[in-house]
Amino acid sequence: MILPLTMPQQRRPSLFPEDEPVAQGRALLPAAREGGAYVPRFGDPVSWDFNGVLKRPANVTASDWKVNLSLELEDPYWNLLARELMMLSFNQRHPVVLKRGVVLDGATDPRTLVYIASRLRTVARWARENDLPPYPDEWSVQDLRQRITDMAAKGSSPETIKCHVSTLKNLAAATPALSLPWPEGDPWPGQSARQVAQLTTRSVIATPTVPPKTWFPLIRAAWAYIHDFAPDVLRADRRLRELRAAARPSVLGIDERLEQWLADPGNKIPVHADFPDGQAPEVQWKLLTLLLGYESARVTALNGRGPARAHRRTLILDAVAHGRTTTHALTGELVHVARPDGTTGPWHPGLDQRMLFDTKTALRDAAFTLVVGLSMMRDSEVHEILRDPVVEHYSTPAISSTKIKGTTNRPGKHWWIAEPLVEALAVAEAVSQHPERVFAPVHSDKQDCAMRGVLMLKAFVAFVNAGRTWTGLDEIPATYIRPHMFRRTMAMLTDQFPGSEIATGMQLKHLATRALANATTRGYAASDAEWAKYLGDALDNVKFRKIKDLYERHTAGEEIGFGPGTERVKDAFDQIEATVKARKGDARTADSLLRTTRIHIRFGMLNNCTADHTNPVGAVCLESAIIPEGHVGPLDERCRPDRCANSMIGPEHLPIYDSHQRKQLEIINNPSIPACRRDLAERELDISRNVIAMAGEAR
Numbered sequence: 001m002i003l004p005l006t007m008p009q010q011r012r013p014s015l016f017p018e019d020e021p022v023a024q025g026r027a028l029l030p031a032a033r034e035g036g037a038y039v040p041r042f043g044d045p046v047s048w049d050f051n052g053v054l055k056r057p058a059n060v061t062a063s064d065w066k067v068n069l070s071l072e073l074e075d076p077y078w079n080l081l082a083r084e085l086m087m088l089s090f091n092q093r094h095p096v097v098l099k100r101g102v103v104l105d106g107a108t109d110p111r112t113l114v115y116i117a118s119r120l121r122t123v124a125r126w127a128r129e130n131d132l133p134p135y136p137d138e139w140s141v142q143d144l145r146q147r148i149t150d151m152a153a154k155g156s157s158p159e160t161i162k163c164h165v166s167t168l169k170n171l172a173a174a175t176p177a178l179s180l181p182w183p184e185g186d187p188w189p190g191q192s193a194r195q196v197a198q199l200t201t202r203s204v205i206a207t208p209t210v211p212p213k214t215w216f217p218l219i220r221a222a223w224a225y226i227h228d229f230a231p232d233v234l235r236a237d238r239r240l241r242e243l244r245a246a247a248r249p250s251v252l253g254i255d256e257r258l259e260q261w262l263a264d265p266g267n268k269i270p271v272h273a274d275f276p277d278g279q280a281p282e283v284q285w286k287l288l289t290l291l292l293g294y295e296s297a298r299v300t301a302l303n304g305r306g307p308a309r310a311h312r313r314t315l316i317l318d319a320v321a322h323g324r325t326t327t328h329a330l331t332g333e334l335v336h337v338a339r340p341d342g343t344t345g346p347w348h349p350g351l352d353q354r355m356l357f358d359t360k361t362a363l364r365d366a367a368f369t370l371v372v373g374l375s376m377m378r379d380s381e382v383h384e385i386l387r388d389p390v391v392e393h394y395s396t397p398a399i400s401s402t403k404i405k406g407t408t409n410r411p412g413k414h415w416w417i418a419e420p421l422v423e424a425l426a427v428a429e430a431v432s433q434h435p436e437r438v439f440a441p442v443h444s445d446k447q448d449c450a451m452r453g454v455l456m457l458k459a460f461v462a463f464v465n466a467g468r469t470w471t472g473l474d475e476i477p478a479t480y481i482r483p484h485m486f487r488r489t490m491a492m493l494t495d496q497f498p499g500s501e502i503a504t505g506m507q508l509k510h511l512a513t514r515a516l517a518n519a520t521t522r523g524y525a526a527s528d529a530e531w532a533k534y535l536g537d538a539l540d541n542v543k544f545r546k547i548k549d550l551y552e553r554h555t556a557g558e559e560i561g562f563g564p565g566t567e568r569v570k571d572a573f574d575q576i577e578a579t580v581k582a583r584k585g586d587a588r589t590a591d592s593l594l595r596t597t598r599i600h601i602r603f604g605m606l607n608n609c610t611a612d613h614t615n616p617v618g619a620v621c622l623e624s625a626i627i628p629e630g631h632v633g634p635l636d637e638r639c640r641p642d643r644c645a646n647s648m649i650g651p652e653h654l655p656i657y658d659s660h661q662r663k664q665l666e667i668i669n670n671p672s673i674p675a676c677r678r679d680l681a682e683r684e685l686d687i688s689r690n691v692i693a694m695a696g697e698a699r
Contacts, residue, residue, distance in 0.1 A: 009077060009137050014179045015096045016087055018043025023053055024091050042087055045069055045079050050110040057404050058383035058437055060111070061450040067113045072124035077135045081180050082120045085167075086113045088174050100177040104170045108407075119167045123147060137181035144168050144187040148196065162197035169193060209489040210373075210481055217474040218481075219373055221464045223420060224473060225366035228335055229347055230427045233359050236330035236351045237431070243290040250294075251301040257292055258302075258312055262319060267291075269320050270329035273350030281325050283316060284352055291329065330356065339472035347471045358463070360431045361442045365460035367428035368439055371399070372453060372483045375415050376490050379453040379483035380404045385438045387429055390422050397422055453483040546603055548594055551576065562695040563641075565610035565648035572599050601648070602634070606656065607641035607691075608648040609634055618645035642690035649691055661688035 020042040023032075031037040032053040040048035048067040050056075056065045067086065073079050088097055089107040107113055126132075126147055132139065147168070151161055165188065171178075172186045188196045210218075261267050270288055271281035285303045286296040294301065302312050319325075327350025328334060334346035351359060372382050377399070384402040391400045391414070398414040399421070425438060434440030439456075441449050461476045468475060550560045554573045560566065576593045583589055602609040611619045613633035621638035634646070641647045649657075664685040667673055673681070 009135060009181060010080075010179045011181060012179050014042070014080070014084060015100070015177055016042040016084075020087075022048055022087060022090060023050065025093055026054060028053060029055060040067075042083060045076075045083070048086075048110070048113065054110065055410070056450075057380055058439070059380050059450055059453065064114065065110050067110060067117055069117060072121045072128075073117060075124070075134075077180060078120060078124050081136075081178070081182075082117050084178055084180070085120070085171060085174060086116050088177055089113070089116060089170070097177060102174050102177045104173060105166060115163065116167060119164050122164075123168075126150065136183060139183050141172075141183050141185050141187040144183060148187075158197045158199040162193045162199050165193040165196045207484055207488040209492055210485045211477075211479055214477050214479045214481060215373075215489060217476045218369060218461065218464075221471075221473045221476060222366040222369040222373070222424075222460070224471065225363055225464075226370060226420070226424045226427050228337070229359075229471075230363055230430075232331050232334050232348070233351065233356065233363055234427070234430055235332075236356050237360060239330045240290075240353065240356065244295075246293060247290055247295040248293055249298070251298050254292065254294065254301055255308070255312065258315065261292055262315060265324075268324050268326040268329070269316060270352070271320065271325045271327060272352060273327040273355075280317075281320060283320060284329070287329060287353060288316070326350075327352075337470075337472045339469075345470070348467070349470060357442060362460060362463045363427050363431050364439060364442060365456045365463070367424040368453065368456050369460055370424040371417075371421055371428075372457075373486040374421060374490060375399060375417055376487050377401065377415050378405060378487065381413075381415075382453065382483070383437070383439055383451055385425070386436050387432075387438060389425055389438060390417070399425070457481055457483065543601070543603065544595065547599055547601060548591065550601075551590065551594060559651060561608065561648045561650045563607075563647045563649045565608065565644075565646045568610055569599065569601065569648060572597060604636070604639075605653075607639070607653055608650055609636075609639070609644075609646055610648050611644075611646035616646070620644040640687070642687045642694065649695055654692065654695055657688045657691045661685060661692065664688065 018041065022040040022042060028039070029037065029052060032039050037052040038049075039053050040050065046069055048069070050065045050067075051062050054065070056062070069079055069082060073082050086107070088102060089104050090113060091097060092104060092106050107116070123136075127134065127136075127139075127143075130150075132143060136143075148161060148165055151164060156164075169186055169188065171182050172184075175182050175184065209215075270284040270291065272284055283303075285299045289296050289299045289302060292302075301309060302316065303309070328346070329352075331351050334348055334351075336344050337347045338344050348355070348359070368382065371377065371385075372379065375382075381401050381403060384404065385399060386401075389399050389401065390397055392398070393400075393414040393416065396416050397419070398416045400412060400414055402410050403413045404410060428438045431442060432438055432440050433442060439451055441451065443449075458481075461478065461481075464471070464473055464476055465478075467473075550569070551573050554560050554570060555577055560569070576590060576597060579593060580586075580590050598612075600610050600612050602611075602613075611617075611634050616622060616634050619634045620640045620643050621635040625635055625638060627635070639647075641649060641653075664681040667681040668678055668685065
C-alpha cells in the first residue's frame with residue numbers, strides 16, 4: 001500500500017518521491033545491490049525492513065533491524081511525519097536536505113530509526129490521552145514542553161527524557177524540510193537536551209565491576225571447561241559425526257551385525273546416565289543404532305514390534321542385565337577431577353547425544369565468558385569475531401574484530417590477548433556451525449539468529465552450578481552480571497601495573513589524539529571497594545596512586561604543597577627524576593623507583609604527614625603525649641599542621657583552612673558566643689592563619 005502523495009494538512013509536497021530508497025550513501029549487501037533483496041522506499045507506510053539490505057551486527061536481532069510503522073503511526077499524518085523525520089535523519093548528505101539547510105543528529109543505523117518511530121508513537125498516544133488536538137498542526141511549543149513535564153512527573157529517567165527532548169528539538173530544526181506543519185520554534189532555545197533533562201555529566205563510570213565473589217569462580221569455571229573438559233566434548237562430537245557419516249540407510253543384515261557386535265566383549269551397550277537407583281539402565285537406542293552402523297532413524301529395527309525386532313531387543317537387554325553398559329560410548333574415559341568431598345571421578349556422568357549438544361553450547365558460552373572477561377572487548381565486538389581471528393599485532397597475539405560503537409564504517413581493530421584466550425577461541429570455533437562467525441547458535445538451522453551475551457553468561461552460570469556434583473567446581477553466585485561489567489573489571493585490575501593507563505586506553509579503544517588514555521579510561525580503571533581485599537592493601541594502592549600523581553605534578557613544574565615536610569618530598573622526587581634521566585628511563589622506570597624509594601606520606605583531610613612512622617623525629621603530636629600501648633607512628637588526633645616539621649599542606653587543603661578561618665571570625669564576632677567558645681575559636685583562627693601564611697610565604 002502506498003499513501004496518497006498529498007493530504008489536506010500538507011503545506012507542500014514531500015521532499016522525497018515515494019520510490020526514493022531509504023538507505024542511500026551506505027554499503028548495501030550484495031543481494032540488495034543486485035536487486036535480490038527489496039530496499040525500503042520512502043513511500044512504504046507499514047514497515048522499513050533493513051534485513052538483507054544493510055549488514056546487521058551479530059548481537060542485534062532481526063526485529064531491531066526493522067522499523068514498524070504501526071499502532072499510533074498508522075494515521076496518515078503521523079505516518080508521513082515519522083517517515084520524513086527518519087528520512088532526514090538517515091540521509092543528512094542528501095542534496096535536497098542540504099539545500100534546505102537542515103542539520104540533525106544523524107542516525108547511524110536502523111535502530112536509531114526504530115527509536116525515532118517509538119518516540120513519535122508515544123507523543124501521539126500522549127496527545128490522545130490528554131485530549132489535545134489529534135495533529136500537532138494545532139499544538140504550540142508549550143504543549144511540547146508539557147509533554148516533557150508529564151514524563152518527568154511519571155518518573156521517566158533523565159536519559160529517557162533527554163532522548164525525547166532531542167527528538168522534539170530535531171523536529172523543530174527539521175521544520176523547513178517537513179511537508180506537514182509542526183509547532184514553530186525550538187521549545188527550549190539555548191538549552192541542550194541534556195540540560196533540559198537535567199542530566200548531569202558523571203564524574204565516574206556508572207558501570208559496576210563484577211563482584212570478586214562471582215568473578216573468580218566464573219573465570220575458573222570457564223577455563224576448566226575450555227582447558228580440561230573441551231577435549232572430551234570435541235572428541236565425542238567427532239565420534240558422533242563419524243558414526244553419522246558412516247551410517248547405512250538400509251538395515252539389511254542387521255541380525256548378523258548385532259551378533260558380531262555383541263560377540264566382542266569390548267563393545268558395551270550405551271545407556272542413559274540419569275536413571276533412578278534400583279532400576280535397570282535405559283538403553284540409548286538411537287546411539288546404539290549408530291554404533292551398529294545404521295542411521296538413527298532406523299531405531300525401530302532394534303526397539304520395534306515384530307518377532308525379529310523383539311529377538312534383537314531381548315539380546316540387547318540381556319547384555320544390559322549382565323552389566324555390559326556404558327554411559328561414555330562416545331567419549332571413552334573422561335578426565336577425572338577432584339571434588340570438594342575428597343572423591344575423584346569423571347567430570348560428567350555421560351555425554352549422550354542430547355547432553356553433547358548442551359555441553360557444546362556450554363563450551364561456546366565458556367569461551368565467550370573468557371573473551372569478554374579478559375580482553376576488555378565490548379559485547380558487540382566479541383560477537384563480530386570471525387573465524388581465524390588470532391593474528392600477530394606488533395609481535396603480540398591479538399584478536400582481529402570490528403569496532404561498531406561510535407562508528408559508521410565498522411573499522412577493523414585489534415585487541416591484545418593472552419594464551420588462554422587463544423585456546424578459548426579455538427574451542428569456540430570448533431563448536432560453531434556458522435560459516436563465518438565464531439560465536440553463533442549451536443543449532444545448524446538457526447545461524448542467522450543474533451546471540452545475546454547476557455543470556456550466554458546466565459546460561460553458563462546455570463550450567464556450571466547444575467553440574468557441580470560431578471565437576472567439583474565452586475558455585476557461582478547468581479549475581480547481576482552483564483558483558484560490559486567485565487570490561488570495567490578488567491580495566492580496574494590492569495590499572496595496578498606501571499604504564500597501565502596508556503596500555504588500558506589502547507585496549508579499550510579510548511585513545512585521545514595525543515596517544516594517551518583519556519578520561520574515560522581513568523573512569524574504567526577506577527578502583528572498586530569490593531576488590532580491595534583481593535588486590536592487597538587497598539590503602540597502599542591508593543597511597544601509591546597519590547604519590548605518583550604528586551610526582552607527575554612536581555616534574556611538570558606544578559606546586560605540590562607548602563611547609564617543611566614538602567621540601568623532603570620534593571628532594572626525594574628530584575632524586576628520582578635525576579636517576580630516571582641518568583638511566584635514560586621512562587615512566588615505567590619512574591614507577592619502579594617510586595615503589596622502592598622510602599617516601600613517607602600519610603594523606604589527610606587537613607594536611608599530609610611526612611613523618612617516618614618507625615622514627616617520627618620532630619613530630620609535634622608526640623610531644624608530652626601518652627602513647628597508647630602498641631601504637632606506632634604519629635597521633636592523628638594531636639596533629640598541629642601549622643607547627644610540625646613533618647607537615648605538608650597541599651593546594652587541596654587551603655580552601656578548607658580559608659573556609660575555617662572565616663567561620664572562626666564569625667564565631668569571634670558574635671557577642672552571644674560564650675567566652676570559652678570564643679577562646680577556642682581564637683586558637684583555631686591562629687592555626688588557620690599560620691597555615692595560610694605558610695602557603696603565602698612559599699609562593
